[in-house]
Structure formats: structure tokens, C-alpha cells
Amino acid sequence: MTGLPQAIRCLNLDAAAVTVSAALAERGVEAILLKGSGLAHRLGQERHRVYTDVDLLVAPATFDRAQRALADLGCRSAFPEGRPDRRSQWYEQPWRLPGALPLTVDLHRGFHGVADAEALWTVLAGSAERIALAGGTVVVPDEAGAALLVALHAAAPGRSDRPRTDLLRALDVFPADVWRAAATLAAGTGAVPSFALGLSLAPAGAALGVALGLPGVSPAALWLRAHRASPEAVVMAQLAELPTLRGRMRHLGPRLFPTSASMRHGSRVARHGPIGLLVAYLARLARKAGRLPAAVAELRDAERLRQRGSDGG
Known part of the structure; x- marks a missing residue:
């Protein structure tokens, strides 16, 4: 995060999400805004939640076309030689947007902890909803999809405290039937271990995991x-x-x-x-x-x- 006030930065990220989503749509690439304002909308935190980049999910089959579209827009890959090291973090690639502000779009064709990226796209796209944002519109996951992503992100937080904060808020906001639907999504995408682990990181989530019949012991690496x-x-x-x-x-x-x-x-x-x-x-x-x-x-x-x-x- 730079010295730019967070609110102004988030407004610019929202505008970038709308612009890039529209540009991808013009090239026949559907995109879903995974976090950012979409998640803030689901958590009822439109004026409070801050974020540092734009996370867009596309179908795995359209990932390369989406990358070409970003390059055509003047975006620059943050990976060497314009491509990720496919032997490591294959499901995500950051792109730097042109302009004076250091803004990034993380282009996803999957998500951490998900074994079946195609299934993830199918289930999220099938129930996604369009919301108004920054003078345009973007597509975001429904509540169950948002709950799934929150738990998966909590299981792989990096060095950020935000995933745990989002998890605690989501556990307060989403009712049990939403978490039950999210568990079904996790089962259908091969994400149960990470989903269960993410939930277990909060006391209320651990109790919910027991009620949902989720595994209680996580693989050591996770x-x-x-x-x-x-x-x-x-x-x-x-x-x-x-x-x-x-x-x-x-x-x-x-x-x-x-x-x-x-x-x-x-x-x-x-x-x-x-x-x-x-x-x-x-x-x-x-x-x-x-x-x-x-x-x-x-x-x-x-x-x-x-x-x-x-x-x-």
C-alpha cells in the first residue's frame, strides 16, 4: 500500500475492475470479481473494507485470451517474460495496470485449495450476480460462493491479517444454510480440506465445521x-x-x-x-x-x- 489514502485507492481499484471486466467481455471473456467491492457488498462493509488489488476469475479455457486482452490494454505482467512459472502458482497471475497509480489486477483461473478449477468456474459463474460499481457493473459470486472463498483465503492468508478478519465477519453475517451451501461447493470443487481448515481458524467456524461434518484434522502442509x-x-x-x-x-x-x-x-x-x-x-x-x-x-x-x-x- 502506498501513501495514497485508502479510500481513494479503493475507488480507483473499483474503476479498474469495471474497465477491465468490460474490456474482457468485449473479447468474449467472462470475468467474476472475487473479492474487493464484491466481497465488501456481501459482508455489508461497503464503506469500511479496504483492499489492495483487483482479483478477477475467468474460465481456465479463456485464461490465455484474457492475458492477451490485458496486454492489449497496456497492462504489464508482473511475472518474468510475461508468463508465470507454471511449476508453482499456476492459478494466478498479477498484471500491472498502466497509469500513474500502482494498481494490480490478479487474473485467476482457479483459487488456492481448489483441486478442480473448471468446477470452480462452473459453480461460481452459474450463480453469480451483477452489481453496480463505479459507474458500471461487475459480476460477483453469490453468498455461498463468497463464503467458500473467504474460508479458502483464511487457509492461505500469506502475511495479511485481512483473511481472518473477513472470516470473522462472514461467520457473523452468513447464516448456517449459506455455509452448508458453501460446503457443498467445496465438495464439488475438491476444496474440502482447505475449506475445513479455514473455518477451523475461528471458534465459531470450528463449531460450524463439526456441525457440517467437515474433517477435523488438516494435512500438515495446509x-x-x-x-x-x-x-x-x-x-x-x-x-x-x-x-x-x-x-x-x-x-x-x-x-x-x-x-x-x-x-x-x-x-x-x-x-x-x-x-x-x-x-x-x-x-x-x-x-x-x-x-x-x-x-x-x-x-x-x-x-x-x-x-x-x-x-x-
Whole structure:
């Protein structure tokens, strides 16, 4: 967030959501505003909730067309060489909007914790509603879709406190039948583990999860991410959950050795020819190795806390 007053920034983000949605529609791409003003509308916080970017979901089949449309609008991909590292965060790509203000559109073709991105688009688009915004209109999820997304975001909050705040508000605002419908959406999109975990992060949500018959024990990697563990601890937990050595190597490889484009994007040293790239890779490996002892300790502590939580302690 820059020094720009939050209210003014949010107004500009709302205008961007309308403009980009309309531009995508002109190219035959439907888009759903996942959070921002749409979620504020669902939570009854139109004048209070702040947000920092525009999150638009498109059908997976139209994702590439949507990216071309954003490029035609003068937007610039925040990923190296105009594309994400498909071996990591495949479902989302940020685009910087042109203009004096540093505004970002996060283009989604899925969401964290969702195994079936096509199903997610189908269920959200099938019940989405159009609302007025910034002199135009945008399409937003219905209440059940919003409840699903709030819980999933709480399960992967990054470094922000906002997902938990949204969860607490949603638990106050949405009645039990909305959460029951959201649980059905989670089951249909392969998102039950993350949905259950997200709900469990608040006492009222944990009780609701029991009433809905949701699983009480979360996979270790999901639990660690929800509790803001280090990336190294999360990766180690993910490796332990994979059944084969081949699967573990395929998972670990891109995390130790990102693409050269990604390295050059994030490291000045890597931009200085082949030698610079090699030095950057070696420095990355050294940093990862240095963090291993702390990650192992994190895993031990997390497993104890996770099991205590599943036992109701």
C-alpha cells in the first residue's frame, strides 16, 4: 500500500475492475470479481473494507485470451517474460495496470485449495450476480460462493491479517444454510480440506465445521501455510505427504531451481550473464540450506500443535 489514502485507492481499484471486466467481455471473456467491492457488498462493509488489488476469475479455457486482452490494454505482467512459472502458482497471475497509480489486477483461473478449477468456474459463474460499481457493473459470486472463498483465503492468508478478519465477519453475517451451501461447493470443487481448515481458524467456524461434518484434522502442509510457517517448512511437509520418490523430486526441483527467467526477474546478480546466474543459484541453495534447521524445528512444533488442535486441546 502506498501513501495514497485508502479510500481513494479503493475507488480507483473499483474503476479498474469495471474497465477491465468490460474490456474482457468485449473479447468474449467472462470475468467474476472475487473479492474487493464484491466481497465488501456481501459482508455489508461497503464503506469500511479496504483492499489492495483487483482479483478477477475467468474460465481456465479463456485464461490465455484474457492475458492477451490485458496486454492489449497496456497492462504489464508482473511475472518474468510475461508468463508465470507454471511449476508453482499456476492459478494466478498479477498484471500491472498502466497509469500513474500502482494498481494490480490478479487474473485467476482457479483459487488456492481448489483441486478442480473448471468446477470452480462452473459453480461460481452459474450463480453469480451483477452489481453496480463505479459507474458500471461487475459480476460477483453469490453468498455461498463468497463464503467458500473467504474460508479458502483464511487457509492461505500469506502475511495479511485481512483473511481472518473477513472470516470473522462472514461467520457473523452468513447464516448456517449459506455455509452448508458453501460446503457443498467445496465438495464439488475438491476444496474440502482447505475449506475445513479455514473455518477451523475461528471458534465459531470450528463449531460450524463439526456441525457440517467437515474433517477435523488438516494435512500438515495446509496447516503450516494457514499458520504462516516458513516456505521451507511448508515444502518439507509437502514432500512428506507425497507417496513416491519421483513425485518428491518433481515437487522439490522447481523450488530449489526456479526457471532462469524467474531467477533473473528476482535477482540482480542473475542478470549478469551465465556466471551471474550460476552465482545466484548457488546463493539461493546456500540460503535454503541455512534455513533447514529452523524449518525442521517448525515442523516438530507444528505437528504437536496440530495434533493438540485435532484432539480438542
